[in-house]
Amino acid sequence: xEFIYLIIIVIGIYVILASSFNFVIGYxxxxxIAHPAFFAIGAYTAGILARDLGWSGWxxxxxxxxxxxxxxxxxxxxxxxxxxxxxIIASIGFQLGLIEVLKNLxxxxxxxxxxxxxxxxxxxxxxxxxxxxxxxxxxLVVLLLRYVAHGPYGRAVTAMxxxxxxxxxxGRSPMWLKLWVLxxxxxxxxxxGGIYALYFxxxxxxxxxxxxxxxxxxxxxxxGMRTTWGPVVGAVLxxxxxxxxxxxxxxxSVLGPLQGIIFTSLVLIFMFVRPGGLVSAGQHWxxxxxxxxxxxx
Amino acid sequence: MTKVLEIKxxxxxxxxxxxxxxxxxxxxxxxxxGLIGPNGAGKTSLFNLAFGNVKPxxxxxxxxxxxxxxxxxxxxxxxxxxxxxxxxRLFPSLTVLDNILIGAxxxxxxxxxxxxxxxxxxxxHMKGSLEKAYGILERCGLGSAAEQTxxxxxxxxxxxxxxxxALMNDAQCLLLDEPMAGVEGQLYSIMQRVxxxxxxxxxxxxxxxxxxxxxxxLCDEGVFMFAGKILARGAVSDLIxxxxxxxxxxxx
Numbered sequence: 328x329e330f331i332y333l334i335i336i337v338i339g340i341y342v343i344l345a346s347s348f349n350f351v352i353g354y355x356x357x358x359x360i361a362h363p364a365f366f367a368i369g370a371y372t373a374g375i376l377a378r379d380l381g382w383s384g385w386x387x388x389x390x391x392x393x394x395x396x397x398x399x400x401x402x403x404x405x406x407x408x409x410x411x412x413x414x415i416i417a418s419i420g421f422q423l424g425l426i427e428v429l430k431n432l433x434x435x436x437x438x439x440x441x442x443x444x445x446x447x448x449x450x451x452x453x454x455x456x457x458x459x460x461x462x463x464x465x466x467l468v469v470l471l472l473r474y475v476a477h478g479p480y481g482r483a484v485t486a487m488x489x490x491x492x493x494x495x496x497x498g499r500s501p502m503w504l505k506l507w508v509l510x511x512x513x514x515x516x517x518x519x520g521g522i523y524a525l526y527f528x529x530x531x532x533x534x535x536x537x538x539x540x541x542x543x544x545x546x547x548x549x550x551g552m553r554t555t556w557g558p559v560v561g562a563v564l565x566x567x568x569x570x571x572x573x574x575x576x577x578x579x580s581v582l583g584p585l586q587g588i589i590f591t592s593l594v595l596i597f598m599f600v601r602p603g604g605l606v607s608a609g610q611h612w613x614x615x616x617x618x619x620x621x622x623x624x
Numbered sequence: 625m626t627k628v629l630e631i632k633x634x635x636x637x638x639x640x641x642x643x644x645x646x647x648x649x650x651x652x653x654x655x656x657x658g659l660i661g662p663n664g665a666g667k668t669s670l671f672n673l674a675f676g677n678v679k680p681x682x683x684x685x686x687x688x689x690x691x692x693x694x695x696x697x698x699x700x701x702x703x704x705x706x707x708x709x710x711x712x713r714l715f716p717s718l719t720v721l722d723n724i725l726i727g728a729x730x731x732x733x734x735x736x737x738x739x740x741x742x743x744x745x746x747x748x749h750m751k752g753s754l755e756k757a758y759g760i761l762e763r764c765g766l767g768s769a770a771e772q773t774x775x776x777x778x779x780x781x782x783x784x785x786x787x788x789x790a791l792m793n794d795a796q797c798l799l800l801d802e803p804m805a806g807v808e809g810q811l812y813s814i815m816q817r818v819x820x821x822x823x824x825x826x827x828x829x830x831x832x833x834x835x836x837x838x839x840x841x842l843c844d845e846g847v848f849m850f851a852g853k854i855l856a857r858g859a860v861s862d863l864i865x866x867x868x869x870x871x872x873x874x875x876x
Contacts, residue, residue, distance in 0.1 A: 478739060489716055
């Protein structure tokens with residue numbers, strides 16, 4: 328049973344990561360690769376505060392999220408000022424740089440990773456309770472992002488993605504909007520990081536490398552970009568699939584590379600067969616306020 | 625009459641080509657000014673310079689006495705400047721109604737803090753914006769097209785959506801870049817009426833247009849541009865009657 332709870336918790340964390348990444352890359356059209364870097368910032372911040380200061384996860388997880396939110400603003404301010412294409416380069420650089428920093432700082436435990444993070448909630452409510460809590464949290468995050476992405480804010484984000492100059496001509500700043508979209512997405516990734524660190528109680532820099540970006544991107548693309556439930560479907564499917572493969576009793580030397588091959592093949596197959604993903608978004612943005620309420624008699 | 629937009633000693637060259645050669649021009653509240661001239665005369669460039677899409681080499685631009693120099697396009701728009709585009713530039717991912725709603729000024733739903741912490745305020749604002757958007761759509765003859773997507777709309781109607789979006793912005797100065805290109809028949813008279821009404825409501829309107837009949841019927845005044853220079857300013861019928869200008873226009 329413990330194993331099932333573990334998978335549920337991991338799925339919940341990836342649902343949060345994939346949904347927030349979808350908000351940035353799908354709705355916002357911002358090609359940032361560094362989503363796992365903000366995941367790492369949240370994880371390390373929450374972990375270090377819990378271990379060294381003995382603070383409860385109820386405080387350290389939100390602080391981790393805030394930290395990721397603020398770091399995102401600092402990183403994207405210069406990158407977005409230049410031009411959209413520079414964001415992808417800046418984000419790769421930031422992610423690689425951050426991993427090196429984490430590997431070489433004493434406070435983060437260096438390359439060996441951050442260990443001895445105190446347990447949070449699991450001793451009181453058990454893994455089952457934590458799994459339930461993570462599932463509810465993931466659902467709330469998905470609904471929050473739907474509320475934002477399909478309300479007036481999402482309309483502005485969609486318009487900005489379509490045509491920046493025309494959007495600016497209506498008195499809106501494309502740069503600030505991009506900044507907030509990235510900050511919100513990154514803050515939520517940091518939030519997922521805190522949940523992750525306090526459950527596993529051990530994090531290493533390698534867990535947040537470019538392979539992680541690949542996994543989250545695959546979840547969004549296979550599930551369905553610019554949809555509410557696409558990233559959820561993608562996260563569930565791509566977490567269960569590797570677990571299913573382990574039942575094939577393949578040697579570990581084959582299993583590891585096989586997962587990478589599966590993720591990459593899935594992206595390639597979907598690009599040709601079903602470019603919209605499993606849950607395909609319509610061609611047009613739909614407001615949640617659609618329907619009779621929108622009509623003025 | 626109050627000058628809304630003032631362009632003073634504006635100069636701009638792209639390499640060796642002068643698109644603005646010491647331009648002095650003002651737009652007045654409640655009046656429509658037509659910009660005519662052959663292709664490459666610098667008409668659209670003048671709009672781009674006024675809006676901050678292109679930076680001038682020298683000169684300055686004022687809106688209601690506020691110096692716009694150095695401002696980004698979105699800051700100028702906030703000061704009360706609006707424009708349409710020669711190639712429409714609507715938002716294809718949005719429906720017609722959403723394309724209009726996005727033009728609304730100071731929409732609280734576009735601020736993350738308001739969205740997250742004050743949802744009740746959004747609902748109240750939404751209602752007001754919807755009423756206004758439907759009003760503008762009706763005026764532009766687009767009432768039935770509200771929930772349609774742009775791909776379903778003929779080009780002429782898309783042009784009207786572009787104007788409607790700019791109207792939603794409540795600007796004091798509206799620059800229309802070839803509003804009639806691709807607009808025919810019934811839509812022609814709608815466009816004419818809409819622009820007329822906007823001017824009558826006290827907005828200063830500038831129009832770049834190749835359709836001389838439209839300019840003559842609509843504009844209170846016209847300027848003739850050639851090679852980045854303003855050659856003449858006066859009644860449109862006088863400009864058209866001037867054989868020298870007609871020769872420049874047709875390149876004979």
